[in-house]
Every structure is written in structure tokens, then in C-alpha cells.
Amino acid sequence: MVQDAxxxxxxxxxxxxxxxxxxxxxxxxxxxxxxAAQRLCITQPPLSMALKTLEQDLGASLMDRDxxxxxxxxxxxxxxxxxxKVLAQLQHAADVVRGVAEGMQGRLDVGITGSMxxxxxxxxCRAFRAERPLVEVCLHEMSTREQLQAIASGQIDxxxxxxxxxxxxxxxxxxxxxxxxxxxxxTHALAQQPDIDLRELARDTFVMFARExxxxxxxxxxxxxxxxxxxxxxxxxxxxxLTVMALVSxxxxxxxxxxxxxxxxxxxxxxxxxxxxxxxxxxxVMAWRADQPAALLQAxxxxxxxxxxxxxxxxxx
Numbered sequence: 575m576v577q578d579a580x581x582x583x584x585x586x587x588x589x590x591x592x593x594x595x596x597x598x599x600x601x602x603x604x605x606x607x608x609x610a611a612q613r614l615c616i617t618q619p620p621l622s623m624a625l626k627t628l629e630q631d632l633g634a635s636l637m638d639r640d641x642x643x644x645x646x647x648x649x650x651x652x653x654x655x656x657x658x659k660v661l662a663q664l665q666h667a668a669d670v671v672r673g674v675a676e677g678m679q680g681r682l683d684v685g686i687t688g689s690m691x692x693x694x695x696x697x698x699c700r701a702f703r704a705e706r707p708l709v710e711v712c713l714h715e716m717s718t719r720e721q722l723q724a725i726a727s728g729q730i731d732x733x734x735x736x737x738x739x740x741x742x743x744x745x746x747x748x749x750x751x752x753x754x755x756x757x758x759x760x761t762h763a764l765a766q767q768p769d770i771d772l773r774e775l776a777r778d779t780f781v782m783f784a785r786e787x788x789x790x791x792x793x794x795x796x797x798x799x800x801x802x803x804x805x806x807x808x809x810x811x812x813x814x815x816l817t818v819m820a821l822v823s824x825x826x827x828x829x830x831x832x833x834x835x836x837x838x839x840x841x842x843x844x845x846x847x848x849x850x851x852x853x854x855x856x857x858x859v860m861a862w863r864a865d866q867p868a869a870l871l872q873a874x875x876x877x878x879x880x881x882x883x884x885x886x887x888x889x890x891x
Contacts, residue, residue, distance in 0.1 A: 592661070593624070594624050594627060594628050595657045595660060595661055597610070597616075597620075597621055597624040598625065598628055598636065598654070599654065599658060600613050600614050601621060601637070601644060602637075602646055602650065602654045605645070606644060607621055607639075607644065625637060632649075634647075635649065635650070636649055636653055637650050679706075679708040679709060679870075680708075680870045681709070681710040681711075681712060682709065682710070682711045682712065682732070682871065682874055683712050683714060683729070683730040684712065684713050684714065684730060684731065684732055684733065685714050685715075685716045685720070685725070685730045685732070685733030685734065685735065686714070686715055686733070686734045686735075687715070687716070687717065687718055687721070687734065687735050687788065688715060688814045688816060689736075689815050689832050689834055689835060689856075690735075690858070692837045693752070693858060694881065694882065695713075695734050698877065698878050699713070701881060702874055702877045706873070711874075716730075716733070717787040717788060717813065718736050718788040719788070721735045721861070722735070722737075722741065722861075725862060725863060726743060726744070728863075731862065731867075731871050732860060732861060732862040732871060732874070732875070733860070733862075734749070734858065734859070735788075735859065735861060736788050736790045736791050736856055736859075737789075737857060738790050738857050740859070743864050744861050744862065744863060745861070745862055745864045746860065746861045747859060747875065747878060747882065748857070748858070748859050749859060749860060749882040750858060751856060751858065752833050752834055752858065753832075753833050753848070753854070753855055754794070754798065754855070754856060755831065755832075755846060755847055756770050756772075756775070756828060756829075756845065756846045756847075757819055757822050757828065757829045757835070757844075757845055758828050758843065758844050758845075758846060759823065759825045759828070759842065759843060759844075760823075760842050760843060760844050761825065762828065764846065765844045765846070766844075768846075769847045769849035770847070770848060770849060771848075771849050772798065772802035772804060772848060772850075773803060775804070775828055776802075776803070776804050778807075778828045779806075779807050779808065779809050779826070779828070780806040780807065780809075780827050780828060780829060781809070781810045781812060781818050781821045781822055781828070781829040782810070782811050782812070782818075783811070783813075783815070784811040784812060784813050785811075787813050790856075790857055791856055794855065794856060794857075795830045795854060798830065798848075798854035799830075802850075808827075815831055815832070815835050816835075816838065816840075818831060820840070822842075822843050823840060823841065824842075830854065833845070860875070860878050860882075862875065
């Protein structure tokens with residue numbers, strides 16, 4: 575009984591070659607073998623053979639024809655609709671593949687640290703999308719350490735992070751350094767000063783960025799404080815600059831933060847530049863895997879390179 579059931583099951587239709595569909599559509603639209611053959615740059619015999627093959631494969635007559643006229647049967651009218659859909663989808667697939675290969679289409683997953691939102695990164699993404707509207711740029715907030723792992727594993731394509739030198743296997747592009755500034759509670763005695771010598775904060779409690787999150791930022795701040803002869807008393811270790819500033823606003827201490835964080839507009843804090851030799855800079859780089867990047871990522875790198883270079887020449891960090 576099982577054998578009988580199998581023998582009675584309908585055979586699946588054969589896989590049609592796309593050129594047969596193209597021949598059929600041209601003939602259906604021209605309604606004339608000679609014109610269709612001329613349009614396809616072939617002779618009439620292959621066109622007649624293609625139609626015969628299609629009708630045999632489908633088990634249905636697609637066209638009524640005589641010496642002068644070609645007329646679609648009802649089955650042919652229905653097949654014309656579906657054939658056009660298939661050819662359109664194939665063309666779309668080819669366009670997508672070509673667009674991705676040329677870097678004009680696709681998706682970029684980009685890591686950012688919290689402070690990068692207040693730097694140039696949104697401008698980079700906006701300019702790139704304007705040039706390539708079919709590209710989707712997706713931002714993922716991650717710590718520097720998380721980004722390094724995500725880039726290495728291929729979870730993200732590239733990242734904007736704070737490191738002084740890249741680990742093996744990564745390439746970087748500097749997007750400029752930014753100075754640290756003092757972030758003080760608005761009630762602090764030095765809040766109204768035009769600038770501050772760090773030694774004036776020797777007795778203050780410092781809110782620090784956690785070293786395991788961004789070692790370069792932490793080490794730069796510590797080096798700056800030690801240069802001023804300060805071995806900071808710390809009470810809190812935050813994982814985001816916004817948290818650092820919120821704790822300062824709550825009068826839990828003072829902090830050194832990248833100058834770009836002034837753009838947040840948080841109430842209860844003031845930002846005062848450093849005076850004297852205790853200047854410290856926070857590095858900012860774009861990083862990606864050193865193996866040859868895909869066309870889309872390479873185009874993004876070049877866009878960032880051009881904009882970062884212009885910003886540096888214009889005096890922006």
C-alpha cells in the first residue's frame with residue numbers, strides 16, 4: 575500500500591532555467607516570434623524550442639499560435655504574471671548582491687562608548703547614511719573592553735573606543751584626542767574659578783571610572799593626578815561617564831571627565847579647565863579587525879578618515 579501511495583504522488587515540477595522564463599515573457603509581450611527573437615538577440619528556432627520545453631514541463635499549453643499570430647491561453651496569462659514575479663525577484667537579488675559587494679548596501683554594526691555619543695560619531699553615521707541610503711548603521715553601546723572582544727569575535731564590524739594602542743589583530747584610526755576637565759558639584763568652593771590647578775583638589779574625594787571598563791581612561795586620569803602629587807581618595811567606581819557626573823552632581827566627590835561630556839547639560843555640575851602642567855588627554859579611535867575589511871566597512875573607514883582629518887585641521891578634538 576505504501577508503494578502504491580508513492581507511485582500515485584504527483585511529481586514535483588522540474589527546476590526551470592531562467593532563460594526559458596525570459597524567452598516566454600519576451601514572446602508574450604511581443605506576441606510575435608520574429609520580434610521576440612530580435613529582442614532577445616537569438617534566432618527563432620531556440621525560441622520555439624524554449625516554448626515547447628516550458629509547455630512540456632508545465633503540462634499545459636501556454637500559447638496558441640499560427641503563422642502570423644501568437645495568443646496567450648488562460649494558462650499562459652497566469653504563467654506570465656508568475657514569470658514576471660520570478661524574474662523581478664531574481665533581478666532584486668542580483669541588485670542586492672551587487673550593492674553589498676560594492677559597499678552600497680548592507681548593514682554595519684558599530685560599537686560606541688558612552689562618551690562617543692557626544693563626539694563626532696553621530697556625525698560620521700549621518701554623513702555615511704546620506705551617501706549610502708541603503709546602508710543600515712546600527713550602534714551598540716559597549717565599554718572599551720567589550721568592544722575589543724566584540725570586534726575580535728566578529729560580533730560588531732568596528733568600534734569607537736578609548737585605547738592608546740591597539741592589541742594584536744586590530745587596526746585603528748585616530749579621531750582626535752580630547753582634554754580632561756574638572757567636573758565639580760555646583761556648590762564646590764572652586765566651581766566659579768576660570769581654571770583649576772589639580773593640587774587644589776588634593777583633599778577632595780574623586781569619583782573614578784572603573785579601570786576594567788576603560789583602562790586607558792583610568793590610567794590617564796591616575797597619571798594626571800600623580801603628576802600633580804595627588805594620590806586620590808576614591809569612594810565610587812562608575813561604569814559610565816554619565817554615572818560619574820551624576821555622582822558628582824549628588825556631591826559624592828569630584829572627577830576628571832572628557833571635555834565632550836559638557837554637552838550633556840546635566841544640572842548640578844560645573845566644568846572647569848585644568849591649569850598648569852597637569853593636562854591629560856583621552857584618546858579616541860575607530861578600531862576594526864586587521865584582516866581585509868569588506869567593501870562596506872572600508873567605505874565607512876574612509877568616510878570617518880576624511881571627516882576626522884577635516885575636524886583636526888579645523889581645531890576640533
